[in-house]
Amino acid sequence: MSDLSPDLFQRWYHSFEEDTDDEAVYRPADFPFPPRRAPRESLEFRPGGGYIEYGPGPADRSAPSRGSWEAEQADAVRVRAGAGTRLLHITAHDGQVLKIRK
Amino acid sequence: MDSDEIIEAPARRRCATEDVHRRLLNESISYRVARTDIENLAFAYASGEKRDDRTEVVNIPVVVHVVYNTEEQNVSREQIDSQIAVLNEDYRALNPDVKDVPPIWQGLVADLKIEFRLATVDPQGNPTDGVTRRQTTRTSFGGNDTVKFAATGGTDAWPSDRYLNMWVCQLSAGLLGYAQFPGGPAETDGVVITHTGFGKTGTARAPFELGRTATHEIGHWLNLFHIGGDDGTGCGGTDLVADTPNQSDQNVGRPKFPRITCGNGPNGDMFMNYMDYVDDAAMFMFTKGQLERIDACLAGPRQSLKGIPPSP
Numbered sequence: 447m448s449d450l451s452p453d454l455f456q457r458w459y460h461s462f463e464e465d466t467d468d469e470a471v472y473r474p475a476d477f478p479f480p481p482r483r484a485p486r487e488s489l490e491f492r493p494g495g496g497y498i499e500y501g502p503g504p505a506d507r508s509a510p511s512r513g514s515w516e517a518e519q520a521d522a523v524r525v526r527a528g529a530g531t532r533l534l535h536i537t538a539h540d541g542q543v544l545k546i547r548k
Numbered sequence: 549m550d551s552d553e554i555i556e557a558p559a560r561r562r563c564a565t566e567d568v569h570r571r572l573l574n575e576s577i578s579y580r581v582a583r584t585d586i587e588n589l590a591f592a593y594a595s596g597e598k599r600d601d602r603t604e605v606v607n608i609p610v611v612v613h614v615v616y617n618t619e620e621q622n623v624s625r626e627q628i629d630s631q632i633a634v635l636n637e638d639y640r641a642l643n644p645d646v647k648d649v650p651p652i653w654q655g656l657v658a659d660l661k662i663e664f665r666l667a668t669v670d671p672q673g674n675p676t677d678g679v680t681r682r683q684t685t686r687t688s689f690g691g692n693d694t695v696k697f698a699a700t701g702g703t704d705a706w707p708s709d710r711y712l713n714m715w716v717c718q719l720s721a722g723l724l725g726y727a728q729f730p731g732g733p734a735e736t737d738g739v740v741i742t743h744t745g746f747g748k749t750g751t752a753r754a755p756f757e758l759g760r761t762a763t764h765e766i767g768h769w770l771n772l773f774h775i776g777g778d779d780g781t782g783c784g785g786t787d788l789v790a791d792t793p794n795q796s797d798q799n800v801g802r803p804k805f806p807r808i809t810c811g812n813g814p815n816g817d818m819f820m821n822y823m824d825y826v827d828d829a830a831m832f833m834f835t836k837g838q839l840e841r842i843d844a845c846l847a848g849p850r851q852s853l854k855g856i857p858p859s860p
Contacts, residue, residue: 459721476688479722481745481756483764483825484798485691486721504778505768507691507726 449517450491453541457490457500465548469537472544489525491515499527575733582731586771586849587788593844594790600843602661605640607858608712609667613703614681615695615717617688620751621743623716627750628666628679634748634759635664635766638822638834645832650805652815656791658839662770664712665858671706688720693736705735709852712769713738714762716746725761727768730849739765755801758828767823771845772838774798775823783810791837792818798825 458472461479465471472489473479479486485508488500495514503509513527523534535547592598610632616622637643641659649657666678686694686701695702695715705713719725719742727739744753745761752759776798777785783796795817796809803826806816818824822831823838846854 475690475720477721481722481724481742481753482800483724483761484800485723485726488721502778502780504773505727505729506765507723 454491455493458544459486459488469545497525586731589848590841590844593840605661607856608664610664610712611667611706612679613715615702623743624750627747630749631747631759638763649833656835658834658836688718690720691726696736708734708737715740716743725765727765730771755827760828760831763822770842772823775821789837791835800825802827802830
Protein backbone atom coordinates (compact mmCIF):
# COMPACT_ATOMS: atom_id res chain seq x y z
CA MET A 447 0.00 0.00 0.00
CA SER A 448 1.48 3.32 -1.00
CA ASP A 449 -0.79 5.47 1.14
CA LEU A 450 -3.50 4.97 3.68
CA SER A 451 -7.19 4.97 2.90
CA PRO A 452 -8.81 8.21 4.12
CA ASP A 453 -11.24 6.29 6.35
CA LEU A 454 -8.29 5.22 8.50
CA PHE A 455 -7.53 8.80 9.48
CA GLN A 456 -9.24 8.82 12.86
CA ARG A 457 -8.69 7.50 16.35
CA TRP A 458 -9.39 3.78 16.77
CA TYR A 459 -10.17 2.15 20.14
CA HIS A 460 -9.39 -1.48 20.89
CA SER A 461 -12.68 -3.37 21.02
CA PHE A 462 -10.95 -6.34 22.61
CA GLU A 463 -14.20 -8.10 23.33
CA GLU A 464 -14.50 -8.61 19.56
CA ASP A 465 -10.96 -9.94 19.04
CA THR A 466 -10.49 -13.34 17.45
CA ASP A 467 -7.50 -15.63 17.70
CA ASP A 468 -6.07 -14.00 14.59
CA GLU A 469 -7.29 -10.43 14.59
CA ALA A 470 -7.47 -7.43 16.94
CA VAL A 471 -10.57 -5.32 16.36
CA TYR A 472 -10.69 -1.53 16.67
CA ARG A 473 -13.69 0.81 16.56
CA PRO A 474 -14.26 4.58 16.46
CA ALA A 475 -15.00 6.56 19.63
CA ASP A 476 -18.76 6.61 19.08
CA PHE A 477 -19.03 2.80 19.03
CA PRO A 478 -21.26 1.65 21.94
CA PHE A 479 -18.46 0.14 24.02
CA PRO A 480 -19.33 -1.39 27.39
CA PRO A 481 -18.15 1.06 30.08
CA ARG A 482 -14.98 0.41 32.06
CA ARG A 483 -12.76 2.41 34.39
CA ALA A 484 -9.59 2.04 32.34
CA PRO A 485 -9.38 3.93 29.07
CA ARG A 486 -9.21 1.62 26.08
CA GLU A 487 -5.92 1.40 24.26
CA SER A 488 -6.25 3.33 21.03
CA LEU A 489 -4.28 4.40 17.99
CA GLU A 490 -4.64 7.26 15.59
CA PHE A 491 -3.41 7.72 12.04
CA ARG A 492 -3.10 11.29 10.87
CA PRO A 493 -2.76 12.51 7.27
CA GLY A 494 0.83 13.32 6.41
CA GLY A 495 2.42 10.54 8.47
CA GLY A 496 1.53 11.39 12.06
CA TYR A 497 0.71 8.48 14.36
CA ILE A 498 -0.26 8.37 18.04
CA GLU A 499 -0.65 5.42 20.38
CA TYR A 500 -2.65 5.92 23.55
CA GLY A 501 -2.19 3.80 26.66
CA PRO A 502 -3.79 4.02 30.09
CA GLY A 503 -2.89 7.14 32.09
CA PRO A 504 -2.79 7.62 35.87
CA ALA A 505 -5.97 9.73 36.11
CA ASP A 506 -8.20 7.37 34.08
CA ARG A 507 -7.75 8.97 30.71
CA SER A 508 -5.30 8.07 27.99
CA ALA A 509 -1.64 8.97 27.84
CA PRO A 510 -0.41 9.62 24.27
CA SER A 511 2.79 8.45 22.70
CA ARG A 512 3.52 10.31 19.51
CA GLY A 513 5.19 8.88 16.44
CA SER A 514 4.79 8.30 12.71
CA TRP A 515 3.39 5.84 10.17
CA GLU A 516 4.82 4.73 6.87
CA ALA A 517 3.01 2.60 4.31
CA GLU A 518 4.78 -0.57 3.26
CA GLN A 519 3.98 -3.45 0.92
CA ALA A 520 0.47 -4.86 0.57
CA ASP A 521 -1.52 -4.52 3.79
CA ALA A 522 1.39 -3.43 5.97
CA VAL A 523 1.97 -0.14 7.78
CA ARG A 524 5.11 0.47 9.80
CA VAL A 525 4.39 2.55 12.87
CA ARG A 526 6.75 4.16 15.34
CA ALA A 527 5.67 5.45 18.73
CA GLY A 528 7.43 5.79 22.03
CA ALA A 529 10.49 3.58 22.08
CA GLY A 530 9.25 0.97 19.63
CA THR A 531 8.53 0.31 15.99
CA ARG A 532 6.24 -2.39 14.67
CA LEU A 533 4.56 -3.56 11.51
CA LEU A 534 0.77 -3.56 11.46
CA HIS A 535 -0.98 -5.85 8.97
CA ILE A 536 -4.40 -4.35 8.29
CA THR A 537 -6.69 -7.18 7.26
CA ALA A 538 -9.94 -5.21 6.93
CA HIS A 539 -11.23 -1.72 7.42
CA ASP A 540 -13.96 0.73 6.64
CA GLY A 541 -15.19 3.79 8.52
CA GLN A 542 -16.59 1.68 11.37
CA VAL A 543 -14.09 -1.10 11.94
CA LEU A 544 -10.36 -1.71 11.69
CA LYS A 545 -8.93 -5.23 11.94
CA ILE A 546 -5.24 -5.85 12.51
CA ARG A 547 -3.57 -9.24 12.32
CA LYS A 548 -2.26 -10.38 15.69
CA MET B 549 0.50 16.80 31.73
CA ASP B 550 -1.96 14.04 32.41
CA SER B 551 -3.95 14.95 29.33
CA ASP B 552 -4.70 12.89 26.29
CA GLU B 553 -4.65 15.89 23.99
CA ILE B 554 -1.75 16.22 21.59
CA ILE B 555 -0.79 19.84 21.06
CA GLU B 556 0.71 20.38 17.64
CA ALA B 557 3.51 22.92 17.40
CA PRO B 558 2.58 25.53 14.81
CA ALA B 559 4.36 25.06 11.51
CA ARG B 560 4.64 28.81 11.04
CA ARG B 561 3.74 31.83 13.03
CA ARG B 562 0.03 32.32 13.52
CA CYS B 563 -0.17 34.47 16.56
CA ALA B 564 -3.25 33.00 18.26
CA THR B 565 -2.06 29.45 17.78
CA GLU B 566 1.43 30.35 18.86
CA ASP B 567 0.11 32.04 21.98
CA VAL B 568 -1.92 28.99 22.91
CA HIS B 569 1.06 26.76 22.25
CA ARG B 570 3.33 28.87 24.45
CA ARG B 571 0.74 28.98 27.20
CA LEU B 572 0.45 25.20 27.21
CA LEU B 573 4.22 24.76 27.20
CA ASN B 574 4.56 27.15 30.12
CA GLU B 575 1.76 25.41 31.97
CA SER B 576 3.44 22.10 31.37
CA ILE B 577 6.65 23.37 32.96
CA SER B 578 4.84 24.98 35.89
CA TYR B 579 2.81 21.78 36.27
CA ARG B 580 5.97 19.71 36.67
CA VAL B 581 7.30 22.13 39.26
CA ALA B 582 3.97 22.12 41.12
CA ARG B 583 3.80 18.31 41.06
CA THR B 584 7.29 18.04 42.56
CA ASP B 585 6.32 20.34 45.42
CA ILE B 586 3.08 18.42 46.00
CA GLU B 587 4.85 15.06 46.10
CA ASN B 588 7.55 16.38 48.42
CA LEU B 589 4.86 17.48 50.84
CA ALA B 590 3.07 14.12 50.51
CA PHE B 591 6.39 12.39 51.26
CA ALA B 592 6.84 14.50 54.39
CA TYR B 593 3.44 13.30 55.60
CA ALA B 594 4.06 9.69 54.63
CA SER B 595 7.45 9.64 56.39
CA GLY B 596 6.04 11.19 59.56
CA GLU B 597 8.17 14.32 59.25
CA LYS B 598 4.91 16.24 59.14
CA ARG B 599 1.55 15.18 60.43
CA ASP B 600 -1.88 16.67 60.57
CA ASP B 601 -4.10 15.38 63.32
CA ARG B 602 -7.02 17.03 61.63
CA THR B 603 -10.17 16.64 63.63
CA GLU B 604 -12.40 19.07 61.79
CA VAL B 605 -14.40 17.98 58.77
CA VAL B 606 -13.54 19.73 55.51
CA ASN B 607 -16.66 20.85 53.65
CA ILE B 608 -16.19 21.05 49.90
CA PRO B 609 -18.68 23.04 47.81
CA VAL B 610 -19.49 21.18 44.61
CA VAL B 611 -20.79 22.50 41.32
CA VAL B 612 -22.23 19.88 39.00
CA HIS B 613 -22.05 20.92 35.34
CA VAL B 614 -24.61 18.85 33.44
CA VAL B 615 -23.75 18.95 29.74
CA TYR B 616 -26.35 17.06 27.73
CA ASN B 617 -27.17 16.30 24.14
CA THR B 618 -30.29 14.20 24.68
CA GLU B 619 -32.89 14.77 27.38
CA GLU B 620 -31.93 11.44 28.94
CA GLN B 621 -28.43 12.82 29.60
CA ASN B 622 -29.91 15.81 31.41
CA VAL B 623 -29.68 14.02 34.74
CA SER B 624 -32.26 14.82 37.41
CA ARG B 625 -31.67 16.61 40.67
CA GLU B 626 -32.54 13.32 42.34
CA GLN B 627 -29.68 11.59 40.52
CA ILE B 628 -27.30 14.40 41.52
CA ASP B 629 -28.43 14.22 45.15
CA SER B 630 -27.88 10.46 45.15
CA GLN B 631 -24.29 11.04 44.03
CA ILE B 632 -23.59 13.60 46.75
CA ALA B 633 -25.06 11.21 49.33
CA VAL B 634 -22.70 8.44 48.20
CA LEU B 635 -19.69 10.74 48.54
CA ASN B 636 -20.76 11.72 52.04
CA GLU B 637 -20.86 8.07 53.03
CA ASP B 638 -17.67 6.96 51.32
CA TYR B 639 -15.51 9.90 52.48
CA ARG B 640 -16.70 9.46 56.08
CA ALA B 641 -16.45 5.61 56.11
CA LEU B 642 -20.19 5.59 56.75
CA ASN B 643 -20.94 3.35 53.76
CA PRO B 644 -22.78 0.23 55.00
CA ASP B 645 -20.56 -2.11 52.95
CA VAL B 646 -17.43 -1.04 54.86
CA LYS B 647 -18.31 -4.01 57.08
CA ASP B 648 -17.26 -6.24 54.18
CA VAL B 649 -13.61 -5.15 54.43
CA PRO B 650 -11.67 -8.32 55.33
CA PRO B 651 -11.00 -8.47 59.10
CA ILE B 652 -7.24 -8.26 58.54
CA TRP B 653 -7.69 -4.74 57.07
CA GLN B 654 -10.54 -3.40 59.20
CA GLY B 655 -8.00 -1.52 61.30
CA LEU B 656 -6.79 0.36 58.23
CA VAL B 657 -10.16 1.80 57.27
CA ALA B 658 -10.01 5.60 57.32
CA ASP B 659 -12.65 8.24 57.82
CA LEU B 660 -11.29 10.93 55.47
CA LYS B 661 -13.33 13.61 57.27
CA ILE B 662 -14.44 15.27 54.04
CA GLU B 663 -18.03 16.16 53.20
CA PHE B 664 -19.50 17.48 49.99
CA ARG B 665 -22.36 19.92 49.51
CA LEU B 666 -23.84 21.40 46.36
CA ALA B 667 -22.74 25.04 46.26
CA THR B 668 -25.28 27.59 47.49
CA VAL B 669 -23.40 30.68 46.27
CA ASP B 670 -22.05 31.06 42.75
CA PRO B 671 -18.70 32.72 41.86
CA GLN B 672 -20.45 36.11 41.55
CA GLY B 673 -21.97 35.78 45.02
CA ASN B 674 -25.50 34.98 43.83
CA PRO B 675 -27.64 32.18 45.22
CA THR B 676 -27.38 28.91 43.26
CA ASP B 677 -28.57 25.34 43.50
CA GLY B 678 -25.04 24.20 42.65
CA VAL B 679 -26.02 22.79 39.25
CA THR B 680 -25.40 24.26 35.79
CA ARG B 681 -27.18 22.82 32.77
CA ARG B 682 -26.23 23.25 29.16
CA GLN B 683 -27.54 21.51 26.06
CA THR B 684 -24.80 20.84 23.54
CA THR B 685 -24.66 19.77 19.91
CA ARG B 686 -21.82 17.36 20.72
CA THR B 687 -23.06 13.79 21.00
CA SER B 688 -20.17 12.78 23.30
CA PHE B 689 -16.93 14.01 24.83
CA GLY B 690 -13.48 12.41 25.01
CA GLY B 691 -10.83 12.59 27.71
CA ASN B 692 -9.41 15.81 26.26
CA ASP B 693 -11.20 18.39 28.46
CA THR B 694 -13.52 19.73 25.73
CA VAL B 695 -16.44 19.37 28.17
CA LYS B 696 -14.74 21.95 30.39
CA PHE B 697 -15.04 24.89 28.02
CA ALA B 698 -18.13 26.65 26.73
CA ALA B 699 -16.27 27.36 23.49
CA THR B 700 -15.98 23.63 22.75
CA GLY B 701 -19.52 22.62 23.63
CA GLY B 702 -19.13 22.23 27.38
CA THR B 703 -19.31 24.51 30.42
CA ASP B 704 -16.53 26.63 31.88
CA ALA B 705 -15.14 25.70 35.29
CA TRP B 706 -15.96 27.65 38.41
CA PRO B 707 -12.89 28.82 40.40
CA SER B 708 -11.22 25.64 41.60
CA ASP B 709 -9.83 27.23 44.75
CA ARG B 710 -13.42 27.45 46.02
CA TYR B 711 -15.34 24.67 44.26
CA LEU B 712 -14.99 21.08 43.16
CA ASN B 713 -16.08 21.09 39.52
CA MET B 714 -17.89 17.90 38.55
CA TRP B 715 -18.88 17.63 34.88
CA VAL B 716 -21.53 15.06 33.93
CA CYS B 717 -21.90 14.21 30.25
CA GLN B 718 -21.81 11.37 27.75
CA LEU B 719 -18.19 10.23 27.56
CA SER B 720 -17.06 8.40 24.42
CA ALA B 721 -15.30 5.06 23.97
CA GLY B 722 -16.90 3.57 27.08
CA LEU B 723 -14.93 5.76 29.51
CA LEU B 724 -16.58 6.05 32.94
CA GLY B 725 -14.73 9.09 34.18
CA TYR B 726 -11.43 10.92 34.50
CA ALA B 727 -9.79 13.39 36.83
CA GLN B 728 -7.06 15.99 37.13
CA PHE B 729 -4.47 15.76 39.88
CA PRO B 730 -3.82 18.85 42.01
CA GLY B 731 -1.29 21.26 40.57
CA GLY B 732 -2.81 21.53 37.09
CA PRO B 733 -4.53 24.45 35.36
CA ALA B 734 -7.53 25.88 37.22
CA GLU B 735 -9.67 26.03 34.09
CA THR B 736 -9.64 22.23 33.74
CA ASP B 737 -9.51 21.33 37.44
CA GLY B 738 -12.13 18.82 38.54
CA VAL B 739 -13.60 15.45 37.62
CA VAL B 740 -15.68 14.25 34.68
CA ILE B 741 -18.19 11.41 35.02
CA THR B 742 -20.26 9.77 32.30
CA HIS B 743 -23.95 10.04 33.16
CA THR B 744 -24.50 6.25 33.25
CA GLY B 745 -21.85 5.99 35.99
CA PHE B 746 -23.16 8.92 38.00
CA GLY B 747 -25.20 8.59 41.18
CA LYS B 748 -27.47 5.68 42.10
CA THR B 749 -30.67 6.35 40.21
CA GLY B 750 -31.92 7.75 36.89
CA THR B 751 -29.54 6.79 34.09
CA ALA B 752 -26.99 5.01 36.33
CA ARG B 753 -26.39 1.45 35.07
CA ALA B 754 -24.89 -1.67 36.65
CA PRO B 755 -22.19 -2.57 37.43
CA PHE B 756 -21.32 1.13 37.91
CA GLU B 757 -24.63 2.21 39.44
CA LEU B 758 -23.58 2.93 43.03
CA GLY B 759 -21.83 6.28 42.54
CA ARG B 760 -18.31 4.94 43.12
CA THR B 761 -16.88 6.33 39.88
CA ALA B 762 -17.05 9.81 41.44
CA THR B 763 -15.58 8.45 44.70
CA HIS B 764 -12.62 7.13 42.69
CA GLU B 765 -12.13 10.23 40.53
CA ILE B 766 -12.27 12.61 43.50
CA GLY B 767 -9.60 10.40 45.07
CA HIS B 768 -7.33 11.38 42.15
CA TRP B 769 -8.40 15.02 42.51
CA LEU B 770 -7.14 14.74 46.10
CA ASN B 771 -3.85 13.27 44.84
CA LEU B 772 -4.42 9.54 45.29
CA PHE B 773 -2.92 7.16 42.74
CA HIS B 774 -4.16 3.75 41.64
CA ILE B 775 -3.21 1.05 44.11
CA GLY B 776 -1.88 -1.02 41.19
CA GLY B 777 0.96 1.47 40.83
CA ASP B 778 0.29 2.53 37.22
CA ASP B 779 2.98 0.30 35.75
CA GLY B 780 0.74 -2.10 33.88
CA THR B 781 1.17 -5.64 35.15
CA GLY B 782 4.51 -4.90 36.80
CA CYS B 783 5.25 -5.23 40.50
CA GLY B 784 7.60 -2.24 40.72
CA GLY B 785 5.00 0.52 40.57
CA THR B 786 3.67 2.12 43.72
CA ASP B 787 0.84 4.35 44.84
CA LEU B 788 3.25 5.88 47.41
CA VAL B 789 0.99 4.65 50.21
CA ALA B 790 2.58 2.24 52.68
CA ASP B 791 -0.52 0.45 53.97
CA THR B 792 -1.95 -0.59 50.59
CA PRO B 793 -0.22 -3.87 49.68
CA ASN B 794 1.95 -3.95 46.60
CA GLN B 795 -0.05 -5.49 43.77
CA SER B 796 0.23 -6.11 40.06
CA ASP B 797 -2.32 -4.62 37.67
CA GLN B 798 -5.58 -2.97 38.60
CA ASN B 799 -8.39 -5.47 39.27
CA VAL B 800 -11.73 -5.51 37.51
CA GLY B 801 -15.12 -7.06 38.21
CA ARG B 802 -15.69 -8.58 41.64
CA PRO B 803 -12.59 -10.48 42.76
CA LYS B 804 -12.66 -13.10 45.48
CA PHE B 805 -10.51 -12.61 48.61
CA PRO B 806 -7.65 -13.34 48.73
CA ARG B 807 -6.27 -12.46 45.31
CA ILE B 808 -2.51 -12.99 45.36
CA THR B 809 -0.19 -11.09 43.01
CA CYS B 810 3.43 -9.90 43.28
CA GLY B 811 4.05 -12.33 46.15
CA ASN B 812 1.70 -10.38 48.40
CA GLY B 813 0.22 -13.37 50.22
CA PRO B 814 -1.45 -14.40 52.37
CA ASN B 815 -3.85 -11.47 52.11
CA GLY B 816 -3.12 -10.37 48.56
CA ASP B 817 -4.44 -7.32 46.73
CA MET B 818 -6.58 -4.77 48.54
CA PHE B 819 -8.96 -4.83 45.59
CA MET B 820 -11.85 -3.45 47.67
CA ASN B 821 -10.02 -0.10 47.84
CA TYR B 822 -11.74 2.76 46.02
CA MET B 823 -8.57 3.34 44.00
CA ASP B 824 -8.71 -0.06 42.31
CA TYR B 825 -10.78 -0.63 39.13
CA VAL B 826 -13.39 -3.08 40.44
CA ASP B 827 -17.17 -2.80 40.08
CA ASP B 828 -18.98 -0.28 42.26
CA ALA B 829 -20.33 -3.00 44.55
CA ALA B 830 -16.83 -4.40 45.12
CA MET B 831 -15.05 -1.22 46.37
CA PHE B 832 -15.66 0.15 49.85
CA MET B 833 -12.58 1.50 51.65
CA PHE B 834 -9.87 4.15 51.87
CA THR B 835 -6.89 3.57 54.16
CA LYS B 836 -5.11 5.61 56.80
CA GLY B 837 -2.12 5.91 54.49
CA GLN B 838 -4.35 7.38 51.81
CA LEU B 839 -5.70 9.81 54.42
CA GLU B 840 -2.12 11.03 55.01
CA ARG B 841 -1.73 11.83 51.30
CA ILE B 842 -5.05 13.64 51.30
CA ASP B 843 -4.11 15.58 54.43
CA ALA B 844 -0.92 16.65 52.64
CA CYS B 845 -3.03 17.71 49.65
CA LEU B 846 -5.35 19.73 51.89
CA ALA B 847 -2.34 21.34 53.58
CA GLY B 848 -0.79 22.16 50.20
CA PRO B 849 -2.41 22.59 46.80
CA ARG B 850 -6.00 22.41 48.02
CA GLN B 851 -5.61 24.31 51.30
CA SER B 852 -8.03 27.01 50.10
CA LEU B 853 -10.84 24.48 50.48
CA LYS B 854 -10.26 24.12 54.22
CA GLY B 855 -12.17 26.32 56.58
CA ILE B 856 -15.20 26.78 54.35
CA PRO B 857 -18.21 26.61 56.68
CA PRO B 858 -20.82 23.98 55.83
CA SER B 859 -23.71 25.32 53.82
CA PRO B 860 -27.03 25.59 55.64
